Amino acid sequence: xxxxxxxxxxxxxxxxxxxxxxxxxxxxxxxxxxxxxxxxxxxxxxxxxxxxxxxxxxxxxxxxxxxxxxxxxxxxxxxxxxxxxxxxxxxxxxxxxxxxxxxxxxxxxxxxxxxxxxxxxxxxxxxxxxxxxxxxxxxxxxxxxxxxxxxxxxxxxxxxxxxxxxxxxxxxxxxxxxxxxxxxxxxxxxxxxxxxxxxxxxxxxxxxxxxxxxxxxxxxxxxxxxxxxxxxxx
Numbered sequence: 001x002x003x004x005x006x007x008x009x010x011x012x013x014x015x016x017x018x019x020x021x022x023x024x025x026x027x028x029x030x031x032x033x034x035x036x037x038x039x040x041x042x043x044x045x046x047x048x049x050x051x052x053x054x055x056x057x058x059x060x061x062x063x064x065x066x067x068x069x070x071x072x073x074x075x076x077x078x079x080x081x082x083x084x085x086x087x088x089x090x091x092x093x094x095x096x097x098x099x100x101x102x103x104x105x106x107x108x109x110x111x112x113x114x115x116x117x118x119x120x121x122x123x124x125x126x127x128x129x130x131x132x133x134x135x136x137x138x139x140x141x142x143x144x145x146x147x148x149x150x151x152x153x154x155x156x157x158x159x160x161x162x163x164x165x166x167x168x169x170x171x172x173x174x175x176x177x178x179x180x181x182x183x184x185x186x187x188x189x190x191x192x193x194x195x196x197x198x199x200x201x202x203x204x205x206x207x208x209x210x211x212x213x214x215x216x217x218x219x220x221x222x223x224x225x226x227x228x229x230x231x232x233x234x
Contacts, residue, residue: 032209040199050196056103059076061073062077074134078095078098080100080103081124085097088144106127109227110125120201122231127228128225132222140213146233148231152202155194157200158197163215164213165214165215167210167211167212
């Protein structure tokens, strides 16, 4: 099934600044959907929040394990979560959960996301700071049981524009040993530009059926900060 792009009603959700959010919804098929908001946060406010995040967040660059080897994560990170949640782990690393009350601007960003998508629930956020084009995120999906079977995952971007790619996971027949190389190449892909103040929301079975990445970008010479909001259900 090919993906279908549709535009939601421009009067569906009000923007705190008095305007309207333009939402671009992409139906990926089989219960997977991505909603893209090019301008979630007004430009001047987005730069104000960017400067706060860049200065005030306790950024760290942890050691992680990739294919059984220890390496330094190619981006800086920070994790914020409600008290009492199950610990979040990835690539052998368990980040320290900071409190939402310590960073009020992060709470303001969360409120903006929830206002744009009434009914959405998020109780954690993983912040990433990319210093240059060599900082990246490899292909992966967030299939952890902590997030439930059909999680909503919202990513808000600040600063330098970066590309975001989605690639359909191969079926069992395509992944089987000996499958023709041409079959493996025929995977659906989608791409988005993560702009300053934009939001990308992945819904439904997107994590089950797709992988995503933020590739290296040779010409990116300034900082980008990304906040990925998730809801832990366990």
